[in-house]
Amino acid sequence: MKNCPFCHNSPFRKNKLGYYQCDGCGLVIDEKMRLDTLQLDKIKDAYFEDSFTVEKDKWAQFFDGLNTSRVLKTISSFQNGGKKLLEIGIGHGDFLNGAKKQGFDVTGCETSKTIASYVQKKYGVEVFNGYVEDFPKEREFDVIVLRHVLEHMPDPINSMKKIVSLLKDKGVLYIAVPNIGSFNASFKGWVAYEPYHLFYYSDKALASLTGLFGLNIRKKETYEPFSGFFLTFLKTLRSAPTQT
Numbered sequence: 603m604k605n606c607p608f609c610h611n612s613p614f615r616k617n618k619l620g621y622y623q624c625d626g627c628g629l630v631i632d633e634k635m636r637l638d639t640l641q642l643d644k645i646k647d648a649y650f651e652d653s654f655t656v657e658k659d660k661w662a663q664f665f666d667g668l669n670t671s672r673v674l675k676t677i678s679s680f681q682n683g684g685k686k687l688l689e690i691g692i693g694h695g696d697f698l699n700g701a702k703k704q705g706f707d708v709t710g711c712e713t714s715k716t717i718a719s720y721v722q723k724k725y726g727v728e729v730f731n732g733y734v735e736d737f738p739k740e741r742e743f744d745v746i747v748l749r750h751v752l753e754h755m756p757d758p759i760n761s762m763k764k765i766v767s768l769l770k771d772k773g774v775l776y777i778a779v780p781n782i783g784s785f786n787a788s789f790k791g792w793v794a795y796e797p798y799h800l801f802y803y804s805d806k807a808l809a810s811l812t813g814l815f816g817l818n819i820r821k822k823e824t825y826e827p828f829s830g831f832f833l834t835f836l837k838t839l840r841s842a843p844t845q846t
């Protein structure tokens with residue numbers, strides 16, 4: 603690959619850990635992106651299909667609850683009260699459930715059939731089973747949440763195009779990804795180097811990607827929850843209707 607899909611004019615070079623990284627924005631594209639869709643799906647299924655339907659222990663539930671409150675608090679500080687919320691990639695469904703409890707009208711979008719039906723039943727929330735690209739296009743949301751999802755998406759530009767089209771004017775998009783620019787990422791043992799991650803984002807790479815869609819970054823922060831992850835949270839506010 604010669605040019606970066608996000609910032610366009612910089613070459614990719616192998617970094618000291620052997621990953622291909624953009625000189626301009628720091629985006630890392632994993633070697634696995636050379637695999638075809640079927641192979642990528644197999645990797646994903648091997649790691650996610652059933653593990654997300656196992657009950658978490660009390661500690662994990664407790665920290666998840668704290669995380670959910672923190673994320674919802676941040677989101678609420680940037681929007682004017684619209685309650686329609688879409689989460690893409692729903693994990694165990696705890697975030698959707700937490701948002702529902704705080705009065706949001708929640709919908710999930712989830713590629714795994716097992717997880718989608720598990721969460722739908724457990725929490726009584728609406729979950730669309732499929733890729734966001736196939737999500738009904740007439741729907742619109744005040745808030746869209748992607749927590750540790752973007753790094754799994756094989757075609758982030760195309761996915762973002764759809765996501766932004768589902769976002770209302772002045773809606774809030776909340777993105778959390780592992781931060782390739784973090785100190786920990788310079789070590790081979792960084793917890794986010796996972797077999798199922800396809801891209802690694804720096805804050806500049808996220809800014810380049812969201813910038814392609816006319817999104818304004820209102821807040822970004824690096825955060826270390828108790829699990830030991832360094833995360834970059836980026837929040838964007840849609841400023842103008844996006845021409846697609």
Ligand SMILES: [Zn+2]
Binds near residue numbers: 606607608810
């Ligand atoms: Zn770049």
